Amino acid sequence: xxxxxxxxxxxxxxxxxxxxxxxxxxxxxxxxxxxxxxxxxxxxxxxxxxxxxxxxxxxxxxxxxxxxxxxxxxxxxxxxxxxxxxxxxxxxxxxxxxxxxxxxxxxxxxxxxxxxxxxxxxxxxxxxxxxxxxxxxxxxxxxxxxxxxxxxxxxxxxxxxxxxxxxxxxxxxxxxxxxxxxxxxxxxxxxxxxxxxxxxxxxxxxxxxxxxxxxxxxxxxxxxxxxxxxxxxxxxxxxxxxxxxxxxxxxxxxxxxxxxxxxxxxxxxxxxxxxxxxxxxxxxxxxxxxxxxxxxxxxxxxxxxxxxxx
Amino acid sequence: xxxxxxxxxxxxxxxxxxxxxxxxxxxxxxxxxxxxxxxxxxxxxxxxxxxxxxxxxxxxxxxxxxxxxxxxxxxxxxxxxxxxxxxxxx
Numbered sequence: 001x002x003x004x005x006x007x008x009x010x011x012x013x014x015x016x017x018x019x020x021x022x023x024x025x026x027x028x029x030x031x032x033x034x035x036x037x038x039x040x041x042x043x044x045x046x047x048x049x050x051x052x053x054x055x056x057x058x059x060x061x062x063x064x065x066x067x068x069x070x071x072x073x074x075x076x077x078x079x080x081x082x083x084x085x086x087x088x089x090x091x092x093x094x095x096x097x098x099x100x101x102x103x104x105x106x107x108x109x110x111x112x113x114x115x116x117x118x119x120x121x122x123x124x125x126x127x128x129x130x131x132x133x134x135x136x137x138x139x140x141x142x143x144x145x146x147x148x149x150x151x152x153x154x155x156x157x158x159x160x161x162x163x164x165x166x167x168x169x170x171x172x173x174x175x176x177x178x179x180x181x182x183x184x185x186x187x188x189x190x191x192x193x194x195x196x197x198x199x200x201x202x203x204x205x206x207x208x209x210x211x212x213x214x215x216x217x218x219x220x221x222x223x224x225x226x227x228x229x230x231x232x233x234x235x236x237x238x239x240x241x242x243x244x245x246x247x248x249x250x251x252x253x254x255x256x257x258x259x260x261x262x263x264x265x266x267x268x269x270x271x272x273x274x275x276x277x278x279x280x281x282x283x284x285x286x287x288x289x290x291x292x293x294x295x296x297x298x299x300x301x302x303x304x305x306x307x308x309x310x
Numbered sequence: 311x312x313x314x315x316x317x318x319x320x321x322x323x324x325x326x327x328x329x330x331x332x333x334x335x336x337x338x339x340x341x342x343x344x345x346x347x348x349x350x351x352x353x354x355x356x357x358x359x360x361x362x363x364x365x366x367x368x369x370x371x372x373x374x375x376x377x378x379x380x381x382x383x384x385x386x387x388x389x390x391x392x393x394x395x396x397x398x399x400x
Contacts, residue, residue, distance in 0.1 A: 098364040106376070107369045 078109045086112065093119075318387065321353075322394045329353045336380065336387025344378035360392045367393075 081089065083100040086108055090097040093115040097108055318335035326333070332342035334353050350356050363369040370392075371385040380388065 096364075098366070099362055101362065103359060104362060104369070104373075107363070107372050110372065111369065 078112060090115075314390075315387070318391045318394075321391050322398060325399055326353045326357065326395065331356055334388050335391035336384040336389075337378075338384075341378040341380055341384060348377055350377070356388075357392055357395075360389075361396075365393060365396065 078086070083105065086105070087097045087100055090108060090112055093112065095111065095115070098104065100108055315335055317333070321329070321333055321335055329352065330342070331337055331345045331350055331353050332339065334356060337345065337356075345351070345356065350359070359373060360370055363373065367389055370389050371382075374380045374385050374388055
């Protein structure tokens with residue numbers, strides 16, 4: 001697709017004119033020089049391309065630049081990092097990088113890029129729909145991309161050609177672009193939320209646990225370390241642990257009842273009053289006291305009499 | 311590695327000294343020539359790269375692929391041979 005690959009200054013005057021007409025640009029006067037056309041071409045068509053891709057021709061361009069594009073955008077971001085910054089961002093992702101020198105830098109850049117992409121993929125799967133980045137997420141990326149594009153457009157036309165292919169939501173290949181774009185939005189996300197803590201594996205999700213008791217698994221013993229639902233549950237479980245099981249309670253109650261019944265039954269068979277011997281003893285004493293004065297003198301009395309007489 | 315080649319055994323049996331890069335397991339004539347063109351003429355230069363990548367398998371494999379276009383088996387052979395050599399002699 002020569003329009004985007006070639007510098008407009010290399011195009012023929014008639015070609016420039018037809019391009020301008022195709023893009024609804026008012027043509028200059030018939031006698032104007034080629035430079036005027038080139039200027040208009042640069043001004044209108046290239047900027048249009050940077051923000052809007054809709055025609056079939058331009059889809060073709062997207063396909064052409066696609067090979068270098070995905071790495072191109074990320075490498076642009078990563079190339080800007082110094083060795084120390086690259087090392088630090090690798091460390092943030094849990095990679096303890098070795099010395100970053102000329103022979104190793106490219107490898108570490110690629111690894112960081114891989115980590116960023118896997119993080120982005122992880123995020124999108126966490127959000128529920130795997131292809132969400134093809135729609136809403138990448139639109140954010142598009143907007144960011146457009147802003148950057150418009151800035152870059154002032155710098156060089158070549159950059160426009162590469163980055164212009166990013167905001168192409170109408171093209172069938174937009175799915176392929178979603179990755180680098182969301183990578184960029186992820187980088188921006190990191191910039192906005194620096195407190196977000198990446199972990200070594202890059203996995204930010206908690207691991208998925210199987211449902212307890214499902215598929216014939218025992219409920220309690222399969223996952224002894226599974227946390228209880230609430231402190232209330234924990235408390236109840238603790239209390240339950242201290243209590244005696246209900247069937248033992250019933251057994252103990254029955255045993256006690258049986259023992260009491262036995263005691264009661266044995267009392268009925270041989271009625272025994274603990275007060276009776278006392279009463280017997282009392283009546284004997286009373287009887288002996290009544291007999292006392294009439295009977296022979298007590299040995300004590302005799303002894304007293306002896307001492308008095310002696 | 312389940313099976314080690316004779317080349318592998320020869321390499322890890324003794325200090326590498328001044329052996330050429332072709333002495334590394336997995337590095338044949340073609341790959342060796344490509345490595346020599348890039349300046350990695352001796353086995354110890356490749357060892358240096360292996361060490362500067364902190365013996366990381368993935369990074370070393372990537373590097374070997376970039377540098378001389380080694381395939382997966384060649385990468386694995388070369389990595390295993392250098393790692394085993396380091397275990398014995400480093």
